[in-house]
Amino acid sequence: MSKSETLVLYDTFKEHMQRLADVKNAIALLEWDQETYMPAGGAQFRGQQLTTLADLAHRMSTRDEFGQLMEKLLDCADLPELERKNVELTYEDYQKKRKYPADLVKALTRTYNTCFMAWIQARRENRFAIFAPELEKMIALKQREAETLGYPAQPYDALLDQHERGLTTATLEQIFLELKTQIISLLSWIQQRPQPSDACLHAFADKQQQWDFGIYLLQSIGFDFQTGRQDLSVHPFTTSFNPHDVRVTTRIHENQLSTLIWSCIHEGGHALYEQGLPVEQYGLPAGKASSLVIHESQSRLWENCIGRSLPFWTYHYPELQKRIPIPFREIDLVDFYKAINLVKPSLIRTEADELTYHLHILIRYEIEKKLINEKLPVKELPELWNALYADMLGVQVPDDLHGILQDIHWCHGSLGYFPTYTLGSLLAAQWWQQLQHDIADLDETLARGHTRPVLDWLRSHIHCYGSLYTADELCLRVTGKPLQVEAFLDYAREKFTRLYA
Amino acid sequence: MSKSETLVLYDTFKEHMQRLADVKNAIALLEWDQETYMPAGGAQFRGQQLTTLADLAHRMSTRDEFGQLMEKLLDCADLPELERKNVELTYEDYQKKRKYPADLVKALTRTYNTCFMAWIQARRENRFAIFAPELEKMIALKQREAETLGYPAQPYDALLDQHERGLTTATLEQIFLELKTQIISLLSWIQQRPQPSDACLHAFADKQQQWDFGIYLLQSIGFDFQTGRQDLSVHPFTTSFNPHDVRVTTRIHENQLSTLIWSCIHEGGHALYEQGLPVEQYGLPAGKASSLVIHESQSRLWENCIGRSLPFWTYHYPELQKRIPIPFREIDLVDFYKAINLVKPSLIRTEADELTYHLHILIRYEIEKKLINEKLPVKELPELWNALYADMLGVQVPDDLHGILQDIHWCHGSLGYFPTYTLGSLLAAQWWQQLQHDIADLDETLARGHTRPVLDWLRSHIHCYGSLYTADELCLRVTGKPLQVEAFLDYAREKFTRLYA
DSSP states (O other), X not given: OOHHHHHHHHHHHHHHHHHHHHHHHHHHHHHHHHHHTOOGGGHHHHHHHHHHHHHHHHHHHHOHHHHXXXXXXXXXXXXXXXXXXXXXXXXXXXXXXXXXXXXXXXXXXXXXXXXXXXXXXXXXXXXXXXXXXXXXXXXXHHHHHHHHHOOSSOHHHHHHHXXXXXXXXXXXXXXXXXXXXXXXXXXXXXXXXXXXOOGGGGSOOOHHXXXXXXXXXXXXXXXXXXXXXXXXXXXXXXXXXXXXXXXXXXXXOTTOHHHHHHHHHHHHHHHHHHHTSOGGGTTSGGGOOOOHHHHXXXXXXXXXXXXTXXXXXXXXXXXXXXXXXXXXXXXXXXXXXXXXXXXXXXXXXXXXXXXXXXXXHHHHXXXXXXXXXXXXOGGGHHHHXXXXXXXXXXXXXXXXXXXXTSOSGGGGTOOSOHHHHHHHXXXXXHHHHHHHHHSXXXXXXXXXXXXXXXXXXXXXXXXXXXXXXXXXXXXXXXXXXXXXXXXXXXXXXXXXXXXXX | OOHHHHHHHHHHHHHHHHHHHHHHHHHHHHHHHHHHTOOGGGHHHHHHHHHHHHHHHHHHHHOHHHHHHHHHHHHOTTOOHHHHHHHHHHHHHHHHHXXXXXXXXXXXXXXXXXXHHHHHHHHHHTOHHHHHHHHHHHHHHHHHHXXXXXXXXXXXXXXXXXXXXXXXXXXXXXXXXXXHHHHHHHHHHHHTSOOOOOGGGGSOOOHHHHHHHHHHHHHHHTOOTTSEEEEEOSSOOEEEEETTEEEEEEOOOTTOHHHHHHHHHHXXXXXXXXXXXXXXXXXXXXXXXXXXXXXXXXXXXXXXXXXXXXXXXXXXXXXXXHHSHHHHTTSOHHHHHHHTTOOOOOSOGGGOOTTTHHHHHHHHHHHHHHHHHSOOOGGGHHHHHHHHIIIIIOOOOOSGGGXXXXXXXXXXXXXXXXXXXXXXXXXXXXXHHHHHHHSTTHHHHHHTTOOHHHHHXXXXXXXXXXXXXXXXXXXXXXXXXXXXXXXXXXXXXHHHHHHTO
């Protein structure tokens, strides 16, 4: 087969992938709208519409002819490397999707809905028992899904792989054990030290002023409003339709400025990644951000390594003091820096500090393993949850709403997802270490308000690769080391021993 | 074939139609977003995405099996009347769509885009010559489209039929001639009378206050914010994803309050229609508003017959005076009423008063006929346009921007569309006459702020039928007369002779 014939075939593949992306991005817009502007009455039809489009996308991605096209392409010896990688990754995904029997797809979709409704109701009545029967169905389906997909050692591996290609329980065990031991040890030292006050973060702050400051922060870190926007939603999130249209949301509480600040920087970090993907690879693996760990490494790098650092606030704190003089006029930079880094075991994952956050994840990881691998009965969940919180964080869970009912993930069937949050933080620390090595005077640069060198580095070391590499492969490529726990522990030890000295 | 088998077949038909509607309504959301919130950078991909989804929808609606299914259904003697009508109308549409050769569909899509871009550029440089070559291509395609579709007497009939089923040039000729003569005669009388001042409508009015007043007006006429919302856009429009999610937009100029007021009421009228369609017929002709004339009759009834009436403002003017005291505190109701009904020939269609508006339409109608039926060369358009404006409205067109380049319709290939605006007004006047007959003390009711009886009447006489009837059929059914010019002329003569007495 001549080279040009190969490229003609590849163009057909590419065109199909772009059409598929167009449909998937229409779904993404429907979902964005649902969370931001859709009137309440629109919910029922929106659900139906999402099902229709998801079904269309599924059919497009699992069609026989599409598989045959890819098989032909993979047989072409002259298919260039990048193009080959695009086809290989897509074919891998195709084969996974083809494993699903129609009744499993239907059952999953139906159970997402009933589970979500039961979860809402359970939260309203603060009673896990209402959620339990539906969650039980979901867990059974996820077990069946794991068997359908297959796994190297344990059923839970199949679910991990859905969120981070190739991730296994065995890998996690090693990393998480070390992490747990070290965090708990650091935490117990911190708890014996005098604690700073974070009262300034709970003072009243006008909503419009908060909003404006959020926009300022997004602009400061390089978010491009020509190719993106920010809106309000109940839960902050990032979505992208293509690198030229990336949307973040935030939320504002009058007595919790920290929610606004770090949701803007966190989602902004996700968005910078999306805005930096190679636009000419639209719809293809090389143009998509599919690794959740890499995605989270971007948001956490900006949120924590930069957004909770002294250099960053050396530049931006005066601006905050100017915009929201009460109470910040009376608080000096160092006290503000201590306040935003207060370490304090708590009940709610999304409100946790940078350090104890991972204990929340480890608890969920333990539970998910037990649910999937050991078939722990769902009704025993609250007891286990509460025991783990008492044991690892030393807090008493007062009710289900502040415990087992707090996260939405399980009703979406997202098991194996939580670990990517922690791996993202570990990876962020590895990028951070490498950044400090590669950019001279990084601290001084940030303290002068320049984040552009960081963004440029991320663009050329990470964003440009789309989803060609797994988190582990990319980490090795960029830092010379696999994804591991050391960088994070070094970073955390240095930061918090200094802060609490 | 037993009854239940027929209904099983019908369910398959209905399901397909609902899936198709889901895709079309995703397109509608993509377009809504494009006009309201999409960042500038998103335009290129959005265009591509819209093409993909339109193509998917086209394939779904022209599939062989779908046609065969409908043929089978139409052969079922026991198919109930409403269901039969749904299938018949869909089949009619299917047959029209199937006539299009693939290359014509592609050429039309491509030319929409190039035409639109040329129009934007031509407007920027205020020079029709930039637009002309692209428009010429579009006109040639529309001529080909007319031949493809077929027509009873003249090619232009085929294009009229696209916007109002069964509408022909012959019907329009009769109506428009009478309308033109009578409007020009009434206008020349008006122009000899003393003219009121509409300066109050051009005074400064704060944007937020205008916005709030717009929301108040929408609420007043019965727009349901649980199943709808309003946003800002460059050109006001209404879109609907289903009766439970209907969206209007408006625009605000600080020195032109009238834009806000009557765009809210006009789009609100469209939206009330959409919110009133039978929700259980989602996706089917009985649940869709497909007649542009009926749609426009709704918006014009609310905008003009009600929204520019003395009874309506008897109730709402005090509210306006309270909200925007300067200048309205100093203007009494009758002077306000005169101001909002000032008749004055002008250059721009969308800014025209209720009476001269139709002369703008008649000019476009004359030009379209010449373009399509007589193959008038596109380059002669500005001259013809300017001559008609001088002749019918007595105004001199200073440049292309205030003349031939003002409307977007032709770059969308929407020829045969303009006449539906005027027919909508005529029909609105017929509804209005009937409403006055059917609702005792209508004026007093409106003057007490009650528009609900009007809405209820529209719901039960018009909205409930979706697109089962053409404008003409529905008019006959509701008023006992076909769509004709008399009611409008009576309404206009009475209103304006009184106003200018």
